[in-house]
Amino acid sequence: MTLKKRVTRFRAYQLKNAGSSFSYFNGTSFTLIEARYNECNESSINEELKLCGVNTIHTLHITSWDQDHCSRPELERILARYSPSKIEYPGYKPHTASGEECLKLIKKFKAGDNTKKVISVTPKYISSLDAAKSYGYKDILSHPKLIDEKNANNNSTVKHFRSGSFNVLSLGDVECCNIAAGLRRQKVIKNETDIMILAHHGANNGFTTSSFIRAVKPRVAIASANYSNKFEHPKREIRNLLHKHGVKLFTTKTGDVIICSVGNHTGDYRVTNLKADSSAISSSYDFYARKSKILKHNLDTIRAKISKRNGKPQLKK
Secondary structure: OOOOOOOEEEOOOOOOOOOOEEEOOOOEEEEOOEEEEOOOOOOHHHHHHHOOOOOOOOOOOOOOOOOOEOHHHHHHHHOOOOOOOEEEEOOOOOOHHHHHHHHHHHHHHHHHOOOOOOEEEEEHHHHOOOOOOOOOOOEEEEEEEOOOOHHHHHHOEEEEEEEOOOOOOEEEOOOOHHHHHHHOOOOHHHHHEEEOHHHHHOOEEEEHHHHHHHHHOOOOOEEOOOOOOOOOOHHHHHHHHHOOOOOOOEEOOOOOOOEEEOOOOOOOEEEEEEEOOOEEEEEEEEEEEHHHHHHOOOOOHHHHHHHHHHOOOEEOO
């Protein structure tokens, strides 16, 4: 695998109410992460599409059936306006009326156009995928490996977006320490994560620990939380933990967070936190993608590094 030029953008959208909304653009394909689309983030999503030079959402990726991740009326608006070519939806049975309505809407959407690719991300689906290669440009689905009948949060879809010049790890609402242990042992997650969307909006629930941060080594953490959220996400304990390990925290409490590749789009990226309801910049920092440090070397160097780590990748495409 060689270093590739990929114009890449990630955006975390301010919602002003409970929930998450993100997008990831890898140079050709635009993915909307979570089915949220309302008067708060609508104009920002449309602006982002223009900045990416596309006019539609190619993939809709939903991590959870919870209403703050998948709102039935907002999902309907997304499907009607953008008619995404691909939908990845949670592979566990919805446990709320809202989730059930969303699932029915997705199935109806698929029935109306059989050219659409609609995927239920179940443990069976994940196990059917080919093993992923390290230092590549293919997105990876890592969870759910099994269905937790007692805690739906642990059935959230975990996906590593790495088809662009920098990588984003999306963790949904997972909160089980055993899931965290399994993820932090996966080589691609350990070696190639640049930006990490905090699990469960930055809750202090036993998932995000020193062990996890030390293993994954993200440069940037993103927390999706409105300013006055009743749970006070991200929790002070999580803030302190990230600070201790030198991870820069950005939150949508104060405005959108925009991350874009810069320079020749082969590894350098800039993180910008906007001020609320404006395009004014609150803060900005520059970073370099971890996989690019490896891929800029020749193939023999890459093989040597992989061989030294002694193990085949265990993740899925």
